[in-house]
Amino acid sequence: MHTETVHITPYRAHAWVLIALLALTFVTITVTWIDLSALTVAIALLIASVKAYIVLTNFMHLKFESSLFRVFVGMVLAIYVLVILFTLSDYLFR
Amino acid sequence: MTEEKTHHPEPSYLVDTGKYKGLMAWLTSTDHKRIGLMYMYAMMVFFAVGVLLGMIMRIELFFPGQQFYGPQMYNGIFTIHGIIMIFTVVIPGLAAVFGNFSMPIMIGAKDVAFPRLNLFSFYLYVLGAAIALASQFMGNGPPDTGWTFYAPYSIQTHTNVVAAVFGAFVLGFSSILTGLNFIVTMHRMRAPGMTFFKMPLFPWSLYATAWIQVLATPIVGITLLMIIAERWLRIGFFDPSLGGDPVLYQHLFWIYSHPAVYIMILPAMGVITEIIPTFSQKKVFGYRAIAISSLAIALVGYFVWAHHMYTSGMSATARWIFSLLTFLVAVPSAIKVFNWVATMYKGSISVKPPFLFALGFIFLFMIGGMTGLSLGALATNIHVHDTAYVVAHFHYIVFGGVGFAFFAAIYYWYPKMYGRMYNFKMANWSFVFLFSGFNLLYFPQFIIGIMGMPRRYFDYLPQFTFGHQLSFFGGVLLVIGFVIMLITLFSKKGAKAPDNPWGGRTFEWRIPSPPPLENFDIMPEMGENEQPYDYK
Numbered sequence: 328m329h330t331e332t333v334h335i336t337p338y339r340a341h342a343w344v345l346i347a348l349l350a351l352t353f354v355t356i357t358v359t360w361i362d363l364s365a366l367t368v369a370i371a372l373l374i375a376s377v378k379a380y381i382v383l384t385n386f387m388h389l390k391f392e393s394s395l396f397r398v399f400v401g402m403v404l405a406i407y408v409l410v411i412l413f414t415l416s417d418y419l420f421r
Numbered sequence: 422m423t424e425e426k427t428h429h430p431e432p433s434y435l436v437d438t439g440k441y442k443g444l445m446a447w448l449t450s451t452d453h454k455r456i457g458l459m460y461m462y463a464m465m466v467f468f469a470v471g472v473l474l475g476m477i478m479r480i481e482l483f484f485p486g487q488q489f490y491g492p493q494m495y496n497g498i499f500t501i502h503g504i505i506m507i508f509t510v511v512i513p514g515l516a517a518v519f520g521n522f523s524m525p526i527m528i529g530a531k532d533v534a535f536p537r538l539n540l541f542s543f544y545l546y547v548l549g550a551a552i553a554l555a556s557q558f559m560g561n562g563p564p565d566t567g568w569t570f571y572a573p574y575s576i577q578t579h580t581n582v583v584a585a586v587f588g589a590f591v592l593g594f595s596s597i598l599t600g601l602n603f604i605v606t607m608h609r610m611r612a613p614g615m616t617f618f619k620m621p622l623f624p625w626s627l628y629a630t631a632w633i634q635v636l637a638t639p640i641v642g643i644t645l646l647m648i649i650a651e652r653w654l655r656i657g658f659f660d661p662s663l664g665g666d667p668v669l670y671q672h673l674f675w676i677y678s679h680p681a682v683y684i685m686i687l688p689a690m691g692v693i694t695e696i697i698p699t700f701s702q703k704k705v706f707g708y709r710a711i712a713i714s715s716l717a718i719a720l721v722g723y724f725v726w727a728h729h730m731y732t733s734g735m736s737a738t739a740r741w742i743f744s745l746l747t748f749l750v751a752v753p754s755a756i757k758v759f760n761w762v763a764t765m766y767k768g769s770i771s772v773k774p775p776f777l778f779a780l781g782f783i784f785l786f787m788i789g790g791m792t793g794l795s796l797g798a799l800a801t802n803i804h805v806h807d808t809a810y811v812v813a814h815f816h817y818i819v820f821g822g823v824g825f826a827f828f829a830a831i832y833y834w835y836p837k838m839y840g841r842m843y844n845f846k847m848a849n850w851s852f853v854f855l856f857s858g859f860n861l862l863y864f865p866q867f868i869i870g871i872m873g874m875p876r877r878y879f880d881y882l883p884q885f886t887f888g889h890q891l892s893f894f895g896g897v898l899l900v901i902g903f904v905i906m907l908i909t910l911f912s913k914k915g916a917k918a919p920d921n922p923w924g925g926r927t928f929e930w931r932i933p934s935p936p937p938l939e940n941f942d943i944m945p946e947m948g949e950n951e952q953p954y955d956y957k
Binding site: 403406409410413414416417418419420421 | 636668672676723724727734735736737738739742743
């Protein structure tokens with residue numbers, strides 16, 4: 328029989344996550360004022376990825392889950408990367 | 422089996438035992454079997470509307486030139502025909518109806534993992550369909566973009582695109598939630614002893630389908646919202662006059678809409694994989710190969726989307742990559758066909774109506790699949806792109822494949838659904854009309870397509886007249902077959918169905934017909950040496 332452990336995250340951890348997300352949002356807005364030319368989108372995506380990681384691991388409890396869930400999330404990310412790569416096979420070679 | 426086990430004290434799921442009676446009891450039921458049947462009734466209505474619209478097109482095309490209505494109305498009719506048939510019939514299709522009705526029983530569960538979410542999915546489906554249909558009667562007239570809503574025309578047309586797009590968006594939510602429900606159900610609620618590689622193959626196909634539903638549908642949801650944002654806020658995503666890229670729209674649309682073809686066809690393949698061993702009374706050939714090929718189709722099928730775009734101005738590199746991948750996805754599909762044929766070989770075949778429709782499926786799916794390869798090849802695609810050849814190809818897959826599998830599934834599980842048999846002779850006649858009508862309707866489209874008849878054209882050159890007229894008569898035969906099928910199934914009560922009328926081995930044939938509310942009196946188990954298709 329499968330047993331489940333309940334994880335109660337302390338308020339302090341949630342507060343740190345909130346602060347981190349707000350800070351990263353501030354950084355996202357700030358970097359739009361700097362001319363980084365081709366890197367603009369890459370940096371915005373990088374910051375968004377860090378935010379997504381924080382949400383996935385903390386709010387969505389991925390850091391407490393079994394490896395099966397991590398495999399699923401990894402599979403989704405792999406498919407996402409492949410979709411981007413195949414789409415770029417059009418845009419980069421036109 | 423003891424007397425105690427065969428006598429069933431629990432009333433069937435068709436009997437109202439809850440707070441409400443009659444229609445309200447159905448509309449508020451979270452029972453997976455009732456929800457499956459509600460999907461089926463809704464889809465039959467939408468299918469009938471879609472067929473009617475198709476026949477209205479065929480009547481107009483009987484002769485060249487304008488007969489009964491103008492080109493703008495023709496554009497509106499083929500658009501809503503596509504939206505209804507794709508988004509409300511074939512995409513939810515077999516998964517929503519038979520996945521809901523049969524899958525939990527086949528894996529030995531009392532219901533799906535989230536029954537209320539399941540009912541919510543049904544209501545989202547009804548809401549999305551209602552919005553899509555209402556788009557015909559609101560604003561500046563029916564949308565005229567085709568079901569693909571290609572930009573930049575979908576941004577520029579004054580017709581009521583936003584409502585239709587939003588309807589498709591809501592339908593997508595329903596699909597995602599159903600997929601999620603099925604994944605959790607199959608992971609968490611299988612009977613003791615039923616490992617993944619002992620699970621029947623229809624649930625396996627639903628598992629692969631569910632992953633596509635969950636992973637691909639959000640992309641089209643966002644894309645459709647981008648159309649609305651571009652129309653209302655003038656953000657330049659896709660319209661070149663606003664700084665957008667129309668090819669990007671095609672990428673985003675087909676990233677979902679090609680895997681959607683596999684959302685349609687994988688459960689159809691799953692149904693055929695149940696029917697063939699049952700009516701051959703033989704263990705399915707290559708169980709693991711069929712199970713893994715479902716996953717392979719789902720995975721590779723995710724990366725072939727741009728074969729719809731060879732003529733859209735894509736790079737040559739992307740074209741050959743997507744052509745190669747398209748040829749690769751044919752391999753797991755062919756594995757299934759070989760396994761079906763090998764299962765029938767030296768089997769004790771009983772040609773009952775579900776089996777006839779399964780054979781019809783294989784024949785039509787093979788034609789649809791092989792013509793798909795000629796479309797996947799770069800050189801031939803340039804010649805037949807956007808011609809009636811494409812129309813014929815996808816109808817052979819979507820109607821000849823999914824439609825015939827749907828009919829096969831109804832005839833297969835009908836005794837379990839209603840606890841009644843039906844008239845086999847009438848059912849066989851429905852097959853004769855549907856099969857001959859289907860081929861007469863769509864095969865001429867291959868010919869006139871190669872001759873140069875474009876798709877979505879209201880008018881045509883005189884040399885295509887005979888082909889269009891053959892198609893019209895095929896359509897008439899098809900409608901007759903559909904009516905015969907409805908009369909066979911729903912006009913009068915047949916004899917009482919036994920629990921296992923076909924000699925099947927999966928769990929649904931071990932419980933009463935119709936099943937009790939929670940499916941099993943005693944929860945089933947799968948023995949260590951037991952296999953799902955053990956006909957010895």
